[in-house]
Amino acid sequence: MRKNLLVYGVLIVIFGIGISLILEVGSRLHPGQKFPYKRLVPAQGTTPALLPQQAETAAGHPLNGLLDNLHHPLSILLLQVIVIIMAARVFGYLFQKIGQPAVMGEIVAGILLGPSFLGMLSPGMEAFLFPEASMGALKLLSQIGVILFMFVVGFELNLQDLRQKAHAAVLVSHVSIVVPFFLGGAFALFTYRFLAEANVSFTAFALFIGIAMSVTALPVLARIIEERGLSKSYLGSTAIACAAVDDVTAWCLLAVVVAIAKVSGLNG
Known part of the structure; x- marks a missing residue:
């Protein structure tokens, strides 16, 4: 358990630094440019x-x-x-x-x-x-x-099984979020100038792209698990729990994005 927490903490720190660098570089970009194609x-x-x-x-x-x-x-x-x-x-x-x-x-x-x-x-x-x-x-x-x-x-689903897997679900879901979130932020560096509106800050744009890239669609995952007959298995219930944690995390991050976008609009 301590090893898992250590790996989790290291990943959060590494990708947190990477996302901070992306936001720093992206803050110097200017939106409203046209695509080269x-x-x-x-x-x-x-x-x-x-x-x-x-x-x-x-x-x-x-x-x-x-x-x-x-x-x-x-x-x-x-x-x-x-x-x-x-x-x-x-x-x-x-x-x-x-x-x-x-x-x-x-x-x-x-x-x-x-x-x-x-x-x-x-x-x-x-x-x-x-x-x-x-x-x-x-x-x-x-x-x-x-x-x-x-x-x-x-x-x-068995609610008791989900409670037993809550700790593992939080660790797995957050680790599965940080990598695509980082890649989404990096992707925003190349698309911000072409896709963002003039009054949208890079921070809000990058966070939105990161959320869109990193969150698992719970209905789609549930459909796949149900088709494969894994709904009552350990793997299936763990995957559903991880996807549920992903959704909760996504809504929290989305609230931050909305707040940042509103502040950017007022300042703009």
Whole structure:
């Protein structure tokens, strides 16, 4: 136990010094510069691929009523759910065939349906499937799904085992945070000038990037553990405990980032 604490302390000191040096160097950088390369962005002012007005031009077409109904909020939500479930199932199945967790395929499906792929290739289709006005209902539905899934995961965990692993979970989770946090801060040195707003300090920007790089997504990890049948094993429960500690640490660090950003905005 003392050896673990010693290693933990040494890592914290080393990476703390490294992050301090990164913040010192980054404080001399100035945001607002342009990337040295041209970024790919969807064309501005694009319209959906198929609008009700366009459908009505074909008089007597049997799809006119259907297309009109598709622009009802409930119809759009149902269409989004169908498309998302089908894409998630297909890519989850394909990833399972190559020995990867299904959740990885579902993440890839989300990327392909989002602005990074579909929005770039066909902005009109993306605007038709996922209009801005419908995103609130879709996000609410997704949050309900995450809550129900985490309830099922928590139902299978043994709270007594988690208490016994609390000390080890804190050590493991914090050690697993400091390395990617340091790398995220180093990455901020190269991206601060191009991505940060003019009124955002380097400290807040670097801390935010570090948090984003270092925190494990608890629902994703829980899904992988559940798929592998490790929910009731020592490894699975320890991993869940570590991810929970990661989330608590992330929220604490995020509160610091918000405070720093507000102070920077007031001073700016």
